[in-house]
């Protein structure tokens with residue numbers, strides 16, 4: 057059927073695959089959410105709007121959300137799970153995109169979390185509080201577990217912690233016996249956790265390695281990369297420790313640019329693979345070329 061050109065169109069499923077040695081990594085889109093410029097810390101709202109429109113983006117920050125499927129031999133590992141039903145109708149698309157890829161929840165062996173926020177762990181529970189991934193082992197940084205479960209539930213000015221507190225108990229119960237606390241270590245062959253503290257105390261990246269190939273999935277090093285890669289000093293109101301997040305962001309941008317490291321990130325603009333290069337005293341993001349086969 058011919059579609060009239062003036063009719064609203066939807067994108068095809070949000071999936072993009074990349075090879076790292078013997079490992080295949082698929083960026084799985086969860087959606088995109090507009091936020092007010094006031095969510096950015098260290099740049100005035102007018103500056104945020106100007107930076108965004110100067111790069112042909114909408115004036116309100118639009119935060120892309122995603123997860124990554126790591127396929128290694130027979131093993132399928134999901135790094136983060138998107139938002140599930142927790143963050144409104146423009147997000148929560150990870151499961152439908154995985155289905156479009158032909159992957160069902162019971163085929164996921166492991167879920168490695170970057171941190172506990174709802175746009176990362178929200179896809180782990182269904183509406184009744186049951187585990188979406190019936191067979192998956194869950195990996196979470198020991199510092200992240202301590203932050204959310206170690207004492208009084210954390211609070212913050214913008215309500216993000218309260219949201220996590222509303223499901224954290226259910227989450228750990230649903231995955232009881234499969235909940236693994238990790239240090240900076242290789243959690244599975246070819247998958248090493250890297251501590252990237254600041255956004256949350258146990259915020260993690262995952263280094264994917266196979267042969268001479270490497271890719272760092274850096275979690276929430278940036279939320280609005282068009283702003284924060286050019287201006288790494290700019291943080292987010294959701295950062296538990298803005299100063300520490302800023303120092304970690306600068307350290308990782310420097311490392312990525314120095315080493316020419318391939319990167320992925322949950323809030324990189326889809327499809328979420330690229331490199332960082334230096335641009336004067338700051339940095340620039342160079343997205344991957346879309347390749348039909350690898």
Ligand SMILES: [Zn+2]
Nearest residue numbers: 173175276322
């Ligand atoms: Zn996030």
